[in-house]
Amino acid sequence: MKTFLENYWVVFLSQLTCWMLIVFNIGVAAGYIVVIGEIFEPLLPIIKVYIPFLDGPMRITSAIWACVMLPLACIPQVSSLRFVSVVAIASTFVISGVITYRFFAPLHPPATQESHRVKYISLSRRMVLTLPILMFSFDCQTLVFQLYASIAEQTRKGMRKVSILSVGVTGTVYFTLGLFGYLSNTPHVSGNILANYDPIKDRLFAVGDVMYSFTVITAYVLVLFPCRDAVFILLYGYSTATHESYHGAIPTLDNLMATCLLSIISLLLALKAPGILFIIALLGGLCSSSFCFTLPAAFRLRLHALGVTPASSRELFVAFVMLSLGCIGGVMGTAVLITGMS
Structure with a gap:
């Protein structure tokens, strides 16, 4: 069974x-x-x-x-x-x-252009993207x-x-x-x-x-x-x-x-x-997070748990980081889908 x-x-x-x-x-x-x-x-x-x-x-x-x-x-x-x-x-x-x-x-010419302050970090609700x-x-x-x-x-x-x-x-x-x-x-x-x-x-x-x-x-x-x-x-x-x-x-x-x-x-x-950013946020959060982060990390952890291919401490750390990023990305992608942010 x-x-x-x-x-x-x-x-x-x-x-x-x-x-x-x-x-x-x-x-x-x-x-x-x-x-x-x-x-x-x-x-x-x-x-x-x-x-x-x-x-x-x-x-x-x-x-x-x-x-x-x-x-x-x-x-x-x-x-x-x-x-x-x-x-x-x-x-x-x-x-x-x-x-x-x-x-x-x-x-x-530079003389006709206004100088603007460069912002390398911008705090806004669109950061969720x-x-x-x-x-x-x-x-x-x-x-x-x-x-x-x-x-x-x-x-x-x-x-x-x-x-x-x-x-x-x-x-x-x-x-x-x-x-x-x-x-x-x-x-x-x-x-x-x-x-x-x-x-x-x-x-x-x-x-x-x-x-x-x-x-x-x-x-x-x-x-x-x-x-x-x-x-x-x-x-x-x-x-x-x-x-x-x-x-x-x-x-x-x-x-x-x-x-x-x-x-x-x-x-x-x-x-x-509705827009390329909406597609990217939806697929990046829900699908890419699973394919590229969650599933590979879960697969590596499973191989370690079964004793098929034991992982080193570094490999386990990387696997857990990937798993965490995948879960966070999935949640954020779902939030983008629900709120319709684009």
Whole structure:
């Protein structure tokens, strides 16, 4: 009886995790679609001159989704997106460089600008958004299995190298982007740093915004991989990241059908979303806190309790810290959802 209950809970929790992964990544994908709309909305006066049909944010968002995002999302393997990923990374460096350059070489002479006091800490009710947003930034962890299956050195050491390098580089780039973006626009800073710049007056940012859209599009495509694999695990018991252990891969037709369905759902959600901050707070608090903090910490503590892999004092401390952060983030995300803060 005990064995039966243990097996039941294993199956139940596995399926629950898959469903949470599907919901989380669809929401993340919807968030990226919202960002695409925010990037191109200021460029509408320029776009309408050449393509009159694209005269609104909804139309241009839908057009980019249908012509670029959906076709790329249908690619079956992460390894096939290496060139696209390189372009996306380069675009991130470009927009970071543009923002840094504009700080040191402002569009308007310094004499015409008012000096404002920089506030590095701001106490307000919107501070409740900070922790869920921080947890939302860990959404890349849902791609761990797909990335592990695509790297040449499939070992813990190899994965550690990839993780340290990627986190270090992207962390530095986004810290630079956020710092100089804030310092250049204080005190009138919106949630989306790019929204603080006018691409019509500053054509440098018109180019930068278009290039940064490649980064967002690539992120949208990548985040659908674990979502699609979760669907395949529910249907077949395995996914494209583990199919080499089986005799056959996922059929192409099934891959296309799952991709189109998930993409359409994310588009409809994005068109109805009240704002990107609401999506980030909700998913960051409720889902990302579970996937990236609570579940890994609970799994590590369980392995230690069963004696399978005893943990050191440092590992136990880290596990308890992650568990605490996950619980706090979940509560804060729920508060954001209930109060409708956006």
